[in-house]
Amino acid sequence: MIYLLLPAFILLLLVYGAPMLHYLWMSFHANSVLTGLMPEFNGGANWVRIVSDGRFWQDAIQTGRFAVVSVGVEFILAVAIAILLDQRWRGRGTVRAVTLIPWALPTTVMALGWRWIFNSPYGPLNQLTDLVGIETLNILSNPSISWIATVIGDVWKTTPFMALILLAGLQSIPKDLYEAFKLEGGGNWLCLRDVTLPLLQPYIAIALIFRLAQAFGVFDLIQVMTGGGPASSTESLSLYAYLNAMRFLDFGYSATLVVASFVLLTLVCATVWIIAGQWQQINQKFGRS
Amino acid sequence: MKFMQLRRTTTTLLIVLLVVMTWLGLKTALASQTVDVKVLMPAPFADATKPLVDQFNQEHHGHIRLSVVKGPLETEAISDLAISSLLLGNPPFDALLMDVTWVPKYAKAGWLQPLDQWFEKAEFEQLAKGVQPGNEFEGQIVRWPFVASMGLLYWRTDLMDSPPRTPDELVNISKQLQADQKVPWGYVWQGRQYEGLSCVYLEMIHGFGGIWYDPSTGTIGLDQKPGLAAANWLTNLIKDGISPQAVANFAEAESLQSFKMGESAFMRNWPYAWAELQKEDSSVKGKVAVTTMVATSEENSAATLGSWGLSILNGTKHADETATAIRFLTSQSAQRTLAMSHGYTPTSTELFNDPELLTINPILPELSIALNHAIARPETPLYAQISDALQRNLNSSLTGESPSNQSMQETEISTEYIIKSAGGRR
Numbered sequence: 001m002i003y004l005l006l007p008a009f010i011l012l013l014l015v016y017g018a019p020m021l022h023y024l025w026m027s028f029h030a031n032s033v034l035t036g037l038m039p040e041f042n043g044g045a046n047w048v049r050i051v052s053d054g055r056f057w058q059d060a061i062q063t064g065r066f067a068v069v070s071v072g073v074e075f076i077l078a079v080a081i082a083i084l085l086d087q088r089w090r091g092r093g094t095v096r097a098v099t100l101i102p103w104a105l106p107t108t109v110m111a112l113g114w115r116w117i118f119n120s121p122y123g124p125l126n127q128l129t130d131l132v133g134i135e136t137l138n139i140l141s142n143p144s145i146s147w148i149a150t151v152i153g154d155v156w157k158t159t160p161f162m163a164l165i166l167l168a169g170l171q172s173i174p175k176d177l178y179e180a181f182k183l184e185g186g187g188n189w190l191c192l193r194d195v196t197l198p199l200l201q202p203y204i205a206i207a208l209i210f211r212l213a214q215a216f217g218v219f220d221l222i223q224v225m226t227g228g229g230p231a232s233s234t235e236s237l238s239l240y241a242y243l244n245a246m247r248f249l250d251f252g253y254s255a256t257l258v259v260a261s262f263v264l265l266t267l268v269c270a271t272v273w274i275i276a277g278q279w280q281q282i283n284q285k286f287g288r289s
Numbered sequence: 290m291k292f293m294q295l296r297r298t299t300t301t302l303l304i305v306l307l308v309v310m311t312w313l314g315l316k317t318a319l320a321s322q323t324v325d326v327k328v329l330m331p332a333p334f335a336d337a338t339k340p341l342v343d344q345f346n347q348e349h350h351g352h353i354r355l356s357v358v359k360g361p362l363e364t365e366a367i368s369d370l371a372i373s374s375l376l377l378g379n380p381p382f383d384a385l386l387m388d389v390t391w392v393p394k395y396a397k398a399g400w401l402q403p404l405d406q407w408f409e410k411a412e413f414e415q416l417a418k419g420v421q422p423g424n425e426f427e428g429q430i431v432r433w434p435f436v437a438s439m440g441l442l443y444w445r446t447d448l449m450d451s452p453p454r455t456p457d458e459l460v461n462i463s464k465q466l467q468a469d470q471k472v473p474w475g476y477v478w479q480g481r482q483y484e485g486l487s488c489v490y491l492e493m494i495h496g497f498g499g500i501w502y503d504p505s506t507g508t509i510g511l512d513q514k515p516g517l518a519a520a521n522w523l524t525n526l527i528k529d530g531i532s533p534q535a536v537a538n539f540a541e542a543e544s545l546q547s548f549k550m551g552e553s554a555f556m557r558n559w560p561y562a563w564a565e566l567q568k569e570d571s572s573v574k575g576k577v578a579v580t581t582m583v584a585t586s587e588e589n590s591a592a593t594l595g596s597w598g599l600s601i602l603n604g605t606k607h608a609d610e611t612a613t614a615i616r617f618l619t620s621q622s623a624q625r626t627l628a629m630s631h632g633y634t635p636t637s638t639e640l641f642n643d644p645e646l647l648t649i650n651p652i653l654p655e656l657s658i659a660l661n662h663a664i665a666r667p668e669t670p671l672y673a674q675i676s677d678a679l680q681r682n683l684n685s686s687l688t689g690e691s692p693s694n695q696s697m698q699e700t701e702i703s704t705e706y707i708i709k710s711a712g713g714r715r
Contacts, residue, residue, distance in 0.1 A: 252711070
């Protein structure tokens with residue numbers, strides 16, 4: 001019956017495999033404005049350059065930091081929101097719908113909104129700090145903290161998505177399991193640790209991998225909110241690849257950046273997958289699930 | 290009888306119809322002779338040229354309809370917009386207002402139409418020396434200068450009799466003024482990691498007798514004596530407290546703000562700053578003069594060339610009409626209008642002696658001198674990358690993250706890699 005998978009497999013190959021191979025091929029060529037935008041084999045010059053390119057490594061660290069922190073915060077918030085939305089209470093339907101609004105908004109629109117909120121000296125945040133009497137934060141022009149602003153924007157935007165996946169997971173947990181646990185005298189925290197989270201594990205793994213992959217490739221949010229600045233402190237790998245292609249007209253190096261970030265992302269996702277698998281095994285060993 | 294009447298009415302109607310249709314047809318035919326010419330410009334230029342565009346459209350009524358597409362405010366955003374449409378093949382614009390640093394990149398990509406058909410190289414002779422470079426590519430004219438601009442040293446006439454001519458003099462005067470508590474800071478400039486920093490550095494590396502990068506020979510001068518000296522001098526300005534720490538994050542606006550409030554004895558900026566300093570809210574109104582950047586006694590001072598010019602994009606169907614529009618917008622009378630209304634620096638040598646302009650803009654003679662010292666940034670299609678490498682490393686030296694010598698060595702290595710991986714020489 002495996003051949004029934006063939007159409008899907010071919011589609012994946014065409015949509016993902018072919019471009020990836022093309023990019024891999026491009027990464028071994030000079031294809032820039034100097035070559036008249038035509039590919040010319042240049043050995044491993046692009047790869048030699050990427051290894052010693054401080055900006056690439058800085059962007060890789062920044063992208064990783066952005067992805068891990070924002071997905072981490074989103075995860076904690078999403079678990080809380082999902083559990084809240086899973087309870088029975090009046091007005092739950094309305095709140096469920098309202099929660100989804102940030103996720104439904106186009107990123108560009110909401111990124112512009114956040115840029116305005118963080119604007120100094122005219123944004124609401126600045127007025128708030130003025131009101132309280134603390135010093136202006138200047139968050140979008142301070143290279144050491146501006147990345148936090150982008151994390152806030154991302155968390156606000158994508159927490160609903162994660163909460164939605166986790167909510168679906170919660171609803172698949174049979175209610176009698178909770179009742180049995182309570183009968184045996186388990187408290188709420190133990191219940192969360194020993195029943196809810198282990199049973200939610202496959203959903204958590206999916207949600208984390210989806211979000212990590214998305215956050216790792218973040219482009220629009222950063223482009224609109226900070227443009228990668230100040231001093232390229234918020235620049236993500238995809239933004240750097242975009243700059244190389246669109247502003248520097250160096251498609252060979254841009255392709256190299258894309259392939260390199262693809263490899264990095266694969267490593268990150270594989271690590272998450274393996275850790276999630278280990279966790280499941282540990283849980284099974286202790287008979288928690 | 291009735292039949293005859295009907296026939297006559299019908300005939301009349303038909304004739305009226307015929308006349309109307311002919312008239313409409315003629316009108317459409319005439320209207321279709323009007324050619325639409327679209328020029329993409331950054332928003333401030335689009336606003337400034339509005340009256341000129343109206344004048345042009347009146348003069349060419351029925352033949353050419355010029356419209357200026359108002360692009361984004363930021364220089365790089367304009368370039369991104371233009372490049373996106375150029376990469377797709379058919380740009381919706383006939384001409385583009387181009388920064389001087391874009392020219393080699395656009396020309397090498399084959400997006401610019403040579404202008405030799407409409408403009409002659411001899412005409413460059415009527416323009417100031419400083420606006421002549423940066424308009425040609427591989428021997429052909431690809432851009433015609435629209436506004437001139439160059440780096441200047443602003444100094445306070447109330448604090449000294451004559452401006453410093455060498456880097457050491459600038460440092461010494463600043464130290465003295467700071468010790469006497471006349472000003473909190475000696476010198477404000479552009480140290481943020483962006484294009485302005487490259488302009489500041491270019492002036493200093495030439496002032497110390499070096500070059501940044503020469504595409505024709507492949508020489509990189511960053512890790513050589515003048516290159517290191519320039520980086521070191523700038524870094525020490527901050528280290529020794531002559532420039533505030535915040536200069537490492539200053540662009541033009543911040544430097545201007547600080548100088549305007551009387552907080553500094555010197556400022557590096559472009560000609561536009563003059564008008565700002567003469568406004569009512571300026572604490573230094575009437576106490577400011579301009580000169581060229583400092584240089585060591587053996588060297589000539591250098592002013593980074595930063596001009597805008599108009600190019601015809603390949604793929605336009607109305608190259609002739611677009612050239613007519615460019616001819617008009619860059620004409621001496623148009624330059625005069627823009628200099629009167631917006632203080633734009635003219636490109637034509639003659640206008641620098643125009644009595645009426647001199648009353649509005651008394652620094653024109655100094656601007657003319659500075660234009661003779663103008664130095665173009667490296668004219669290579671890879672300029673954006675190599676400038677980016679410089680800004681990045683130099684800024685980390687200014688913020689004290691790495692020693693200036695090391696940052697220049699790293700810039701030189703990055704520059705080599707960039708040229709190599711893009712398929713250039715070496």
